[in-house]
Amino acid sequence: MDGVPPAGGSERLLFICLQGLGNLILAEPAVRAARERHPGAAITVLVRRRAYLPLVARFPARVEAALLEPATVARLAARRFHVSYTCFPANDARFDLVTRLLGARERVGHRYPLRKRLRLPGTYTREVAVAPVDDVRQNLALVGEGLAATAPRLRVEPAPGPAPLLGIHPGSSTARRMGLKRWPAGHFRALVGRALEEVAGLTVWLFAGPGEEELAAGIAAGLGPRVEVIAGHPLVEVAELLAACTCVVANDSGLMHLAAAVGTPTVGLFGPTDPARTAPAGGLALQAPGVACAPCWPLLDVGRRPPCPHEERLCLVRLTPDQVWAAVAPRLVPHPAAAVA
Template structure:
């Protein structure tokens, strides 16, 4: 892919640097890294960028404009070695390592990229990784700035643009077919799941009550989304909306999920990957937070609101964190409905690409 030295002057593409980015492992983290990748791409338009991620995240990055190619990491230790050796044939000039994990840096080392740059993590020096320390500050608390500092340099002054996804036509067509059967009215997506368990899940009964009110009092159509494991909760939410509800939990792939969100006037969600996906799809968001800090990991973009009970905030909490569960239970349906109604009334208002705050 890089061409021979003798052909560089005749072929400008041959002189373009080949760059590998080892991406993060969760939907939410991936979306939070997108503003930095976008900013890097704007400064390096000629570079040939390969994004390397776990297989479930490959379709997400294929919806993004920055990578020229998206590659998947094979599972297991031997798979990591095979992945690295396959990448070596591409002759990368540089590798950026976005995760803090040893495995991500190990694969980058196997790729043979002579310059390897990453955030702090285990055995970085041993693996030949130059570590970049992110610079914090009052206006740089959000996780997106860690990735911005990695890709653009510590303290990068760039004002990051919100994450942007391109919905594939086939996914948009699938979403249109599903949504066509709903009654007229604003479409509201509801996502009651969260990978971190009860510490990030507003009670499903409250999602259902909000769905009932949105349908009965405001003429909304409610679409419940989630994984196959969340199908029962999604069915209960859709049922609460009566004939104005639809459950698609477990029926969409990630591109179809994004397409459905893009077709909605609003998304109501826990602090989850679905929340970040909705923001990246350009859909207004009302997010319910427990104890996690929206200033550090909140959805990115101007069209979102966060509802959170008062109290101390933390970036890292356990799945069963009692204070987080209590704080979620303290958020009322009335509070969430107030934000939903106000956001629906504002429609497509736009603003700067900052993280949402309560």
């Protein structure tokens, strides 16, 4: 079955990473820390989407990847892992169920102040309290105390591309109100137009995930041949294309974290979400000034996403293209390739 490694090594460790792309990337430093602490261990990372398997293969720790499906769960349970780590955020009884089915001898997870669904008693043999820190540190706390936080990394070689090259990701997941994280399309279009006017020879790549092609095409319409929509590529190729960019501007999304993980200077645009949790590693998180209700998705009450009470999403509408351009302009200079060997 896909990604299930042969048994081996003195220890068998399992990372259960069943969230989205960004969450998987933010778990990478914890996987790397486990490899450093247990160099001879057989480490498996369990993911929920087949598209993520090649990305796990690009983790510097060189672990194995497994896809969540019934046959894989049975095979992994038979491996009798010594320790499983249920990565953050997992504020849902479905994560508890998978953890219990996999049946590691020691099962490590978080203790959440607010549970979204009924807890399955006895799931974890060790619980770590959710702390007011970023997601990288939340995951590191599962592996051990006092571990130094490092930025997520992927082993990626940049694709060939023009220079200077501005990458834009105007989308995000729309599941569970996450579409509320999107900066207005008109703002993105104004930013691209300003960049083309200000930077001689600039090329702009508009990255579109599944279902985002129309959004990207609408932003690109009429802006000329130096604006190209990038869609339909496997995630590893997307990572290589992001690594070729001089700078990337994105909503708080998986592609934002992917760009940061391959070493590209990244500007993240934040509205309801809290950059204290998910700012792009090594990059810049921008928020609209003077919006008292933002961020409204609490750091500690993970999974609580109240609807916006305003007709306009003030936290994003009031973050102007001029403010974003002021942050992007100095980053549109060539940067050395940051691929991890």
